[in-house]
Amino acid sequence: MSDLLANLPGRHLEAWHYTDLKALKSFAFAAPAPAAIDSALLPDLAMNRIVFVNGFLDEALSVLPAWARLSSHEATKSDLPLAILNAQHRQAGIAIDIPDDVDAGAILLISISQAGAPIALFPRHRISLGRNAKLTLIDIAQGEGVYWHNPVSEISLADAAQLSHYRLQDEAEAAFHTATIFADIAASAAYESFSLVLGGQLSRAEFHARLGGAGADIHLNAAQLLAGTQHADFTSVVSHDAPHCASRQTVKSVLAGHSRGVFQGRIEVARAAQKTDGYQMNQALLLSPHAEIDSKPELEIFADDVKCSHGATIGALDPEQIFYLRSRGIPEPEARAMLIRAFIDEALAPVTHDQARALLERAIEGAWSKLVS
Amino acid sequence: MPAIAETLDTVQQITGSTYKYGFETDIEMEFAPRGLNEAIVRLISEKKGEPEWLLAWRLKSFAAWQKMEEPNWARVKHPPIDYNDLYYYAAPKRPAPKSLADVDPDLLAMYEKLGIPLNERASLAGVAVDAVFDSVSVATTFRESLSKVGVIFCSISEAVREHPELVRKYLGSVVPAGDNYFTALNSAVFSDGSFVFIPRGVRCPMELSTYFRINARNTGQFERTLIIAEEGASVSYLEGCTAPMRDENQLHAAVVELVALDEAKIKYSTVQNWYPGDAQGRGGIYNFVTKRGACRGANSKISWTQVETGSAITWKYPSCILQGEGSVGEFYSVAVTNNHQQADTGTKMIHLGANTSSTIIAKGISAGQSNNTYRGLVRIMPNARNARNFTQCDSLLIGDRCGAHTVPYIECRNPTGKVEHEATTSKIADDQLFYCRSRGLSEEDSVGLIVNGFCKDVLKELPMEFAVEAQKLLAVSLEGSVG
Amino acid sequence: MLEIKNLSARIDDKEILRGIDLVVPQGEIHAIMGPNGAGKSTLSYVLSGRDGYEVTGGTATLNGVDLLAMAPEERAAAGVFLAFQYPVELPGVGNANFIRTALNAILRARGEPELDAVAFLKRARAEIKRLAMPEDMLKRNVNVGFSGGEKKRNEVLQMALLRPRIAILDETDSGLDIDALKIVADGVNALRGPDFSALVITHYQRLLDHIVPDYVHVLANGRIVRSGGPELAHELEAHGYAGLEAA
Ligand SMILES: Nc1ncnc2c1ncn2[C@@H]1O[C@H](COP(=O)(O)OP(=O)(O)O)[C@@H](O)[C@H]1O
Numbered sequence A: 001m002s003d004l005l006a007n008l009p010g011r012h013l014e015a016w017h018y019t020d021l022k023a024l025k026s027f028a029f030a031a032p033a034p035a036a037i038d039s040a041l042l043p044d045l046a047m048n049r050i051v052f053v054n055g056f057l058d059e060a061l062s063v064l065p066a067w068a069r070l071s072s073h074e075a076t077k078s079d080l081p082l083a084i085l086n087a088q089h090r091q092a093g094i095a096i097d098i099p100d101d102v103d104a105g106a107i108l109l110i111s112i113s114q115a116g117a118p119i120a121l122f123p124r125h126r127i128s129l130g131r132n133a134k135l136t137l138i139d140i141a142q143g144e145g146v147y148w149h150n151p152v153s154e155i156s157l158a159d160a161a162q163l164s165h166y167r168l169q170d171e172a173e174a175a176f177h178t179a180t181i182f183a184d185i186a187a188s189a190a191y192e193s194f195s196l197v198l199g200g201q202l203s204r205a206e207f208h209a210r211l212g213g214a215g216a217d218i219h220l221n222a223a224q225l226l227a228g229t230q231h232a233d234f235t236s237v238v239s240h241d242a243p244h245c246a247s248r249q250t251v252k253s254v255l256a257g258h259s260r261g262v263f264q265g266r267i268e269v270a271r272a273a274q275k276t277d278g279y280q281m282n283q284a285l286l287l288s289p290h291a292e293i294d295s296k297p298e299l300e301i302f303a304d305d306v307k308c309s310h311g312a313t314i315g316a317l318d319p320e321q322i323f324y325l326r327s328r329g330i331p332e333p334e335a336r337a338m339l340i341r342a343f344i345d346e347a348l349a350p351v352t353h354d355q356a357r358a359l360l361e362r363a364i365e366g367a368w369s370k371l372v373s
Numbered sequence B: 001m002p003a004i005a006e007t008l009d010t011v012q013q014i015t016g017s018t019y020k021y022g023f024e025t026d027i028e029m030e031f032a033p034r035g036l037n038e039a040i041v042r043l044i045s046e047k048k049g050e051p052e053w054l055l056a057w058r059l060k061s062f063a064a065w066q067k068m069e070e071p072n073w074a075r076v077k078h079p080p081i082d083y084n085d086l087y088y089y090a091a092p093k094r095p096a097p098k099s100l101a102d103v104d105p106d107l108l109a110m111y112e113k114l115g116i117p118l119n120e121r122a123s124l125a126g127v128a129v130d131a132v133f134d135s136v137s138v139a140t141t142f143r144e145s146l147s148k149v150g151v152i153f154c155s156i157s158e159a160v161r162e163h164p165e166l167v168r169k170y171l172g173s174v175v176p177a178g179d180n181y182f183t184a185l186n187s188a189v190f191s192d193g194s195f196v197f198i199p200r201g202v203r204c205p206m207e208l209s210t211y212f213r214i215n216a217r218n219t220g221q222f223e224r225t226l227i228i229a230e231e232g233a234s235v236s237y238l239e240g241c242t243a244p245m246r247d248e249n250q251l252h253a254a255v256v257e258l259v260a261l262d263e264a265k266i267k268y269s270t271v272q273n274w275y276p277g278d279a280q281g282r283g284g285i286y287n288f289v290t291k292r293g294a295c296r297g298a299n300s301k302i303s304w305t306q307v308e309t310g311s312a313i314t315w316k317y318p319s320c321i322l323q324g325e326g327s328v329g330e331f332y333s334v335a336v337t338n339n340h341q342q343a344d345t346g347t348k349m350i351h352l353g354a355n356t357s358s359t360i361i362a363k364g365i366s367a368g369q370s371n372n373t374y375r376g377l378v379r380i381m382p383n384a385r386n387a388r389n390f391t392q393c394d395s396l397l398i399g400d401r402c403g404a405h406t407v408p409y410i411e412c413r414n415p416t417g418k419v420e421h422e423a424t425t426s427k428i429a430d431d432q433l434f435y436c437r438s439r440g441l442s443e444e445d446s447v448g449l450i451v452n453g454f455c456k457d458v459l460k461e462l463p464m465e466f467a468v469e470a471q472k473l474l475a476v477s478l479e480g481s482v483g
Numbered sequence C: 001m002l003e004i005k006n007l008s009a010r011i012d013d014k015e016i017l018r019g020i021d022l023v024v025p026q027g028e029i030h031a032i033m034g035p036n037g038a039g040k041s042t043l044s045y046v047l048s049g050r051d052g053y054e055v056t057g058g059t060a061t062l063n064g065v066d067l068l069a070m071a072p073e074e075r076a077a078a079g080v081f082l083a084f085q086y087p088v089e090l091p092g093v094g095n096a097n098f099i100r101t102a103l104n105a106i107l108r109a110r111g112e113p114e115l116d117a118v119a120f121l122k123r124a125r126a127e128i129k130r131l132a133m134p135e136d137m138l139k140r141n142v143n144v145g146f147s148g149g150e151k152k153r154n155e156v157l158q159m160a161l162l163r164p165r166i167a168i169l170d171e172t173d174s175g176l177d178i179d180a181l182k183i184v185a186d187g188v189n190a191l192r193g194p195d196f197s198a199l200v201i202t203h204y205q206r207l208l209d210h211i212v213p214d215y216v217h218v219l220a221n222g223r224i225v226r227s228g229g230p231e232l233a234h235e236l237e238a239h240g241y242a243g244l245e246a247a
C-alpha cells in the first residue's frame, strides 16, 4: 500500500485548510489481516449486530439481520480525495437494504481495529431504505494501536423513509479516523444523525447530504470532546435541492489540553429549493489556554424565499454558573462536568432511541476524566 | 411574490439610465505606453520625481508580483485580465496645479457635476477634499486651515516629496508589498492617492475626503492611501469613487493603510460607486482592493464603514490588526449587487492584544443575477486575553436569480476569548411590502424604505453629510430590480 | 451561630465592606436593610465565597468554623445557603437533577447517606406542593425562561430542600406579588427552629410582616450603622435611610 499517501489532500485545498493529514506520512500502513477479539469488547445492546474486525466481517460475533449482507459493491463516483482513496483500496463492507414499509428496528454496526503494526482500513458500506422504511443504526468505531480507518458510507433514503444514525467515534488514542458519509434523502424522508467524537489523534467526519425531494428533513448534530493533542474535524455540506426541506445542525466542541476542534459546515440552497428552512450552529467551549477552535459555518443561497441562519459562539465556562453550582454544595469538578454536559445536551436532541441514548451517555460519562482534570 | 414580479417589470423599463455618473470628460491626457514592465515602473517613478528608495521598493514589488498568481479563492468569476493591455499611468496634460486657482476649469466642472465642488466657498461645509483623477491628484481643498493645526492632508506624491521620512516610515508597514497579488501590483505602479497625518493629540477639525474618478479608457487606477493618527489623535475620512460607463472592464487595485497609535481613532468611510456595468453585465470596474488598519497603540480604534454599490466585481476586505491593548476594530458594511455584479467582501479582525474587541455588522443585498458574498475572518491569538468579537451578517435577496453567501472563518486560540457570530438570510416579506403600500407608499418607495431599514445599523455609522447621499444611492443601485 | 467580626472587603481597589460586625445566634432571624449600593449583596457574596472579592480584614465564622477559608461548596456543606438577588440561568441543566446533585454532594460531604432519585423526587414534590409552585418547575432547566418571580421561588425551593443552617436571602422579595411573597415567607418560616437562622436582606417592611425578624440592622456605606428590634423596620419605612449613613 505504498502509493497510499501520495494523493492525500493538502492544506492548499479550501476544504482542508484546517486539517493537515501529513501526520499519516510517518507511518507505513499495511493491509489489515483478520484478528480475533474478545466478545467482551462489544457493547451490551439487545439488537442485531454487524461486527467488523480489522475490516473483516466477524461472522461468529455478528447477528446479521435479514436485510444485511457482506458486499463489495461498486463505489459511487466522487471527487473527494479520501473517497477516491477508499474506492481504490476498498474492502468489502456491509450492504443494508430495508424494503419498503419495513420497520427494521435497531442494528449495531461496529468496527473494531486491532493493529499490532500500523494498518489502513477502507471499508465501504451502503445503507438503503425503501419507501417508508425505518431503521436505527448505531455505528461505532473503536480499536487499539496505530491504524487509519477511512470508511465511506453511502446512504440513500427513499420517499418517507426514516433513518436514525448514531455514530460513536471512539477510536484508539493513536488512531486516524477519516469517515465520509454520503446521504441522499428523498421526498418526506428524514435523516437524523448524531456523532459523538471522542477518540483518535486525528479525525475527520465529512458529511455530504443532499435533500433531493420536497419535504425532506435532516438533522446533522455532533459533539466533539477532545483533550491532549487530539485534532477533530467535523465537515458537512448539506445541499437543499428541493423545496420545503429543513436542515438542522448543532455541533458542540469541548476542547481541553492542546486539542483542536474544527467545524466546517455549509448549507447550499439551490434555486429550486424555495421555502428552505436551514439552521446551523457551532458552539465551542475552550477549557484550556492551549486549545483551539476553527469554525467556518457557511451559507450559499440561490433561492430568495428561504429562512436560513447560522451562528457560532466561542467561550469558556461561565464563572457565574460555576459559583452558583458551588454555592449549592456541588464541588468544582462536578460543577464543571455538569455545565459541560449541559453544554452538549442540545446536540443530543435527535437521539431518541433509549439504548442508543444510554450508550452515548455512558461514553460521554467516560470522557469526563480527560476533560475536567 | 407577484407584487415583486410586477415591480420587476415596471422598473425594468427604466434601466440603462440609472448610473448617473457615467459620463466621460474630455480632458487632454498624457499616457505612459500601454503595458507593464520594469521600464513602465521606472517611468512612473520618474514622472513623479521620486527618491531612489521608493523606486527600489517599486521594482522589488514588481519582481515579486511577476512571481505571484492571481488569487482564486473568492467567489468571483471574470475572464483573464491581460495586465499588458492596460495603461498604468494617465494624467491630465496641464501641468500639476499649484493651487486651486490653477486647476483646469473642465476638471472643476466635472467635479461639480459629480456633486463634489472643489471651490472651497461652494464646498460642503467642514469637508476637505482631495480629488484624484485617473493617476494624479488634481486638487486638495482646505489645506491651509488644516496645516494650522498640524494636520497634513495632501496627495501621496506630494507627501513623498514634502514628508519623505513619514512616508518611508509607514508605507508598506501595514500592508507589505508582497501581501497579495494586487498589493504587489499596486506597490509597483501606484500612481496617486491621499496622505493624511494627524499629529499627537490633534482632533482633525473637519471631515477629510478623497474623491476618486477613473476617466481615461483602458486605464487602471492604482491609488495608495496612507493615514497616520499619532497618540491621542483622531480623524474621520471618507472616500467616494465613480467612473464613466464603458463596455470594457477597468481595473482598480488600491491599497489603503491606516496606523493608529495610543488612544488614536480613525474612522474610514467609503461610498464606492464605481460603474457597475450594464444590465447585461458588460463593462464595469474590477475593484480589487486591500485595506488594512493597524491599531498599534493601546486603546486605539479603527472603524471601517463602507457602502458598496458599484463595480462589476468587488474584492475587498478592510481589516484591523488589533495589537494595542484594549484596541477596538469595527466594520460596518452594506454591499448591494444588482444585474450581473459580483461582490466578495468582508473583513478580517486579528486580535493580538489583550482586551481587544471587534464588531462586524455586514448587510448584503442581492438583486438581479448578482452574487453577493460576505467573507470574514475573526482570529483570536493566544495572547489576546479577554478578546471579544461580535459579528452579525444579514443577507437580503430580491428576486430568485441572485445568490447570497456567507463565509465566516472563526479561529480562537484563547479560552478567555468570546466570539459570537450570527447570520440570517431573508427576503422582503410580502406582508411588509403590503403594509407599506397600504399606507400609500409606492412599491419602489416601500422597497427603498425596507432596504434602508435593513441597512440602518450601518448607515448610521456614516458621517452625517453622506448618510443621506448613501440612502439615495441604495435606492438607485436597486433600480431595475425592484425599486 | 454566624459571627462576623470587623469584616472588610474590596472589589478591585474599591473598598465596599468597611468593618462589619454582626452576630446571628442559632434560631434567630435577622434582617438587613439599607440603601442601594450599601454593600448588602457584597456581604452575601463574601459570606458564600464568590470570586473577585478580596477580604482585607476581619473574620466570619459559622459555629466557630472559619467560613472565609472554605471553598463555596464547603460552605454550602457547612450549612450556608445564599438565595441570589439575581439567580443564575443554567441552560441544559435540569432543575431536579441540579438540586439532587447539590443535596447529595452536601450529604456526602457530611458523611450522610445520599438520596436516590425516587426518594428525592418524593421530597421535592412535597416541597413544591407546600410552596404552591407548578410541578413542571422540576423538569425545566435551572432558571431558564423563568419569570422573575419564578426564579425567586426556585431559590426558596432549593433552600427548603437543602436545609441550610444559615440562609442569606438577598432581596428575595423584590419583584414578587403578594401571593408569591407569602409563599416565600412561609418557606422561611417553615424552616424556623433552633437549628436554623437567617439573614434576610430586603428593602421592604412588607416581607418583615410575614417573616418577623428578631433583629433589624441597617447597612450603609459598608458598615452596620444601626441595629434594633422589628420596630426599626417600621421607622425606616416611615423616614427612609436619610441621616443614617453619617452615623
Ligand atoms: N463587580 C463589581 N465591580 C465593581 N464594583 C462593584 C461590583 N459589584 C458591586 N460593586 C459596587 O459595590 C457597591 C456595593 O454593591 P452591592 O453590594 O451590590 O450593594 P447592594 O446590594 O447593597 O445594593 C456598589 O457601589 C457597587 O457599585
Ligand SMILES: [Mg+2]
Pocket (backbone or CB within 6 Å): C040, C041, C042, C085, C170, C171
Ligand atoms: Mg444587592
